[in-house]
Amino acid sequence: MKLSSKAKNIFDQLNTENTKLGDLRTIAKDIKKDHELAIELWSTENYFARQLAILIMDKKLLTQEVINQLDHDINKHPEDEKLQLIDWLMANQLAKDKKTVKLMESWQNSPSSLQRRTFWYYQGRLRWVGQTPPPNSEALLTFVEKEIENEVSEVQWAMNFTTAQIGIFQPEYRERCIAVGENTGLFKNEIVAKNCTPNYLPNYIAIQVAKLNK
16 A cells, blocks of 8 residues: 555654654554554554554444454564554454444454454453453353363463453452462463563462552
């Protein structure tokens, strides 16, 4: 797609390794919502341009068909960029409209691993933000116990994240959530930076519960 002068001007500002998320948010704040411009920037295949595009998309135009195409495009990025883009899309667009939330809630068994990841990450965020946990924790845990070891790594992380949030905020499920980590051993040998929370569920849950009880 040949870029309009407006899109090219913005793209030229982004086409650098020094671009930061704060810079993108500042530009997006000035633009506000411009779906046509978002599509132009998305077409460049540039990582930063696609992050900005996500910020200025019109969420009301994000149908399942459109999301499938975004998903297809995102999968062409390197692993770290791919996960950042899909999580960025969820947090900045999909979680902010009832229609797209309903779509996300239908993705538990999606053929797309990125959409399955989004399902689980969204469920975890619902608990992480401190609101009353949804009533589906029992069903989610039953699914995790049966399927987490069969999933690809990007989905395992999100399932693990949701399990941690259930264990942290719902004491009645805490031992069961810890047992998931003990039984699977997922992330047990992960090396984490100082002051970062480990993903291994027994440690993750213990650390976060201790912080909440301070």
